[in-house]
Amino acid sequence: MQEVLCITGGRKLEGDVRVSGAKNSALPLIFATLLSPEPCVLRNVPDLEDISVTMRLLRSLGTKAKYEDHCIHLHTPEITGTEAPYASVKALRASFWVLGPLLARAGQAQVSLPGGDAIGTRPVDLHIKGLQQLGAEIHMKHGVVHGTAPGGLQAGPVHLDFPSVGATHNLLMTAALIPGETILSGAAREPEVVELANLLSAMGAEIEGAGSDIIIIRGRERLKGVDFSVLGDRIEAVTYLLSGAVTAGRVRISGIAPQALHSSLELLKEMGCELQEGEDWVELQGPERLRAVSFCTAPYPGVATDVQALFMAALTRAEGTSVIEERVFESRMGHAAEYRRFGADISISARIARVSGKSILSAAPVESNDIRAAAGLVLMGLVAEGVTQVRELYHLDRGYDGIVGKLEALGADISRIPAFDNREVVWGC
Ligand code: UD1
Numbered sequence: 111m112q113e114v115l116c117i118t119g120g121r122k123l124e125g126d127v128r129v130s131g132a133k134n135s136a137l138p139l140i141f142a143t144l145l146s147p148e149p150c151v152l153r154n155v156p157d158l159e160d161i162s163v164t165m166r167l168l169r170s171l172g173t174k175a176k177y178e179d180h181c182i183h184l185h186t187p188e189i190t191g192t193e194a195p196y197a198s199v200k201a202l203r204a205s206f207w208v209l210g211p212l213l214a215r216a217g218q219a220q221v222s223l224p225g226g227d228a229i230g231t232r233p234v235d236l237h238i239k240g241l242q243q244l245g246a247e248i249h250m251k252h253g254v255v256h257g258t259a260p261g262g263l264q265a266g267p268v269h270l271d272f273p274s275v276g277a278t279h280n281l282l283m284t285a286a287l288i289p290g291e292t293i294l295s296g297a298a299r300e301p302e303v304v305e306l307a308n309l310l311s312a313m314g315a316e317i318e319g320a321g322s323d324i325i326i327i328r329g330r331e332r333l334k335g336v337d338f339s340v341l342g343d344r345i346e347a348v349t350y351l352l353s354g355a356v357t358a359g360r361v362r363i364s365g366i367a368p369q370a371l372h373s374s375l376e377l378l379k380e381m382g383c384e385l386q387e388g389e390d391w392v393e394l395q396g397p398e399r400l401r402a403v404s405f406c407t408a409p410y411p412g413v414a415t416d417v418q419a420l421f422m423a424a425l426t427r428a429e430g431t432s433v434i435e436e437r438v439f440e441s442r443m444g445h446a447a448e449y450r451r452f453g454a455d456i457s458i459s460a461r462i463a464r465v466s467g468k469s470i471l472s473a474a475p476v477e478s479n480d481i482r483a484a485a486g487l488v489l490m491g492l493v494a495e496g497v498t499q500v501r502e503l504y505h506l507d508r509g510y511d512g513i514v515g516k517l518e519a520l521g522a523d524i525s526r527i528p529a530f531d532n533r534e535v536v537w538g539c
Contacts, residue, residue: 112528112529113503113526113527113528113529114501114503114528114529115491115499115500115501115503115506115524115526116499116526117473117488117491117494117497117498117500118473118496118524119491119492119494119495119498121357121492121521122358122521123353123357123360123361123517123520123521123522124354124359124520124521125360125361125520125521126362126363126364127361127362127364128363128364129343129347129364130157130343130346130365130511130512131156131180131339131340131341131343132156132302132305132340132341132342132344132345133343133509134302134345135305135306135340135341135343136152136156136161137161137164137204138204138279139152139305139309140165140182140184141164141168141204142211142283142306142310143168143173143184144171144212144215145211145214145215145286145287145310145333146186146313146332146333146334147186147188149184149185149335150183150185150335150337150338151181151182151183151337151338152181152182152339152340153180153181153339153340154180154181154339154341155177155181155182156340156343156511157177157180158507158508158509158511159504160204160509161177163201163202164202164204165182166198167202167208171186171192172186172187172188172190172191173186185335189212189215189216192212192218192220193219193220193221194208194209194219194220194221195222196222199222199224200222203224203227203232204276205224206224206234206237206276207276207279207280207283209257209280210281211284213241213246213258213284214259214263214284214286214287214288215287217258217260217262218256218257218259219255220254220256220257221255221257222253223250223253223254227480228444229441230440230441232439236270236272236274237274237276237277237280238255240268240277241284243268243269244263244265244281244285244292245261245263245266246258247260263284264290265285265288265289265327267292267293268285268292268294268295269296270294270297270298273296273297273298273299273323273409275298275300275302277298278294278297278298278325279302281294282294282297282303282306282310282317282320282327285315285327285329286310286313286333287315287329287330287331287333289329289330289331290329291327292327292329293325293326294324294326294327297319297320297323297324298409298410299321299411300409300410301321301341301344301370301410303320303321303325304321305340305341307325308320309338310327310333312336313334313336314332314333314334315327341366341370342390343366344370344371344374344414345414345416345417345482345509346509346510347363347366347370347371348371348417349485349510350363351363351371351374351378351394352420352421352423352424352489353489353492353522354520355378355396355424356396356400356423356424356427356489356492357396357493358396358397359395359396359520359521361393361394362391362393362394363391363392363393365390366390366392367389368387368388368391371392373411373412373413373414374414375387377405377413378394380401381400381402381403381424381425382397382400383397383400399427399428399429399469400427400428400467401428401429401430402425402429402430402431402465403421404433404434405421405432405434405435406434406435406436406437407435407437407438408438409438415436415437415438416482417482418436418442418482419442419445419480419482419483419486420485420489421434422434422446422456423449423485423487423489424489426455426467426468426471426490427467427468427469427490428465428467430466431466431467432464432465432467433463433464433465434462434463435462436462436463437461443458444479444480445479445480445482445486448477448478448479448483449487451474451475451476452471452473452474452494453468453471453472454490455467455468470495471493471495473494473495473497473498474494474498474499475498475499476491476498476499476500476501477500477502478501478502479505480505481506481508481510483505484500484502484503484510485509485510487500488500488513488517488524492517492522514526
């Protein structure tokens with residue numbers, strides 16, 4: 111049944127949140143288990159729709175997969191299917207990352223082309239060029255990428271012209287099952303890439319340099335099973351820190367090393383927040399009113415594109431004018447239109463947003479169009495005057511494990527109710 115999220119704004123949030131495992135780390139780790147015929151266990155896996163979609167895809171390829179209490183048991187003794195159909199790639203673009211592991215383990219793969227989405231055209235040329243450099247033959251037919259490795263894959267130098275996170279994941283996984291040395295230059299440096307390299311090393315590959323732009327992978331003919339825990343979600347961590355920042359509250363997040371949040375923490379300080387940090391926690395005290403700040407998104411260690419919508423939401427109430435430039439995805443400003451429904455003053459020109467902070471936002475019915483935009487709407491609902499209703503919760507459920515319970519524990523007035531029709535939604539709040 112469709113649901114709507116009702117938030118009554120105006121409460122100061124206070125308390126502790128333990129962040130869940132990172133979805134964007136769990137996904138490549140799950141795909142990587144396809145490389146081994148032995149049982150694998152992944153722990154601290156968030157309970158999210160994207161994880162269910164991935165498990166369904168793996169089951170169709172021959173994996174026995176069971177999710178229980180944030181732990182997944184995965185075992186692929188044999189690859190029995192080599193196709194990732196349109197439905198699964200459409201539901202989750204990261205399904206495309208199955209291409210490399212299938213090619214490496216089964217010598218062939220048929221993966222539907224993802225196509226564009228709300229944030230950009232999102233090509234996969236870098237994945238394909240990289241796999242071709244490793245000896246794969248790839249052609250496109252009827253919207254499907256067909257890959258084969260007739261002469262087997264060969265280790266060697268591979269270069270990425272842009273540090274794509276997904277292409278780096280795909281190539282790392284593939285190279286781990288090719289005996290010999292692959293040198294991947296122009297690689298993405300995100301913590302999730304380091305985590306994937308750690309998992310592949312635990313499975314028997316030898317990997318150096320993950321976290322820098324050159325990764326050396328000495329692959330193996332066979333990889334072993336693994337028992338591995340997923341790292342904390344840095345985007346979720348920033349979301350809860352911002353919930354404290356916008357409400358002038360005090361929020362402490364734990365379960366993640368502050369270094370992974372460095373660029374976001376710098377922005378929060380510039381916005382007037384006081385921060386304290388420990389080994390795996392950060393505590394934030396928000397000011398009575400945030401200050402404007404300007405930034406552009408960039409690959410790690412720059413400000414992540416995934417926090418852009420979150421900071422924009424917070425800055426709609428800051429004192430002064432902020433300028434935000436989106437440099438990773440070409441059209442990731444769609445949320446501004448919904449933010450304006452709260453009375454936010456945002457003008458967009460190409461990839462640049464100018465946000466003039468307002469002292470008061472007024473609650474409105476709003477609709478999300480992607481995961482982080484949905485969380486941005488929630489942040490605005492926490493401070494807007496009146497009752498905000500957020501629809502299309504599917505997006506929020508893809509990326510935030512237990513967000514309602516976590517915000518309630520911090521003192522937010524928030525609840526999910528069935529969305530029977532508009533009238534009942536208003537009464538229900
Ligand atoms: C991952 C994350 C996503 C995050 C993004 C950037 C997951 C599940 N998703 O997405 O949340 O916003 O990294 O940090 O982890 N590009 C090409 N050709 C390619 C591949 C990418 O031109 O073959 C471009 C994209 O269009 C985009 C940029 O590179 O403009 C970055 O994309 P990429 O890093 O690949 O993002 P994803 O891995 O899809």
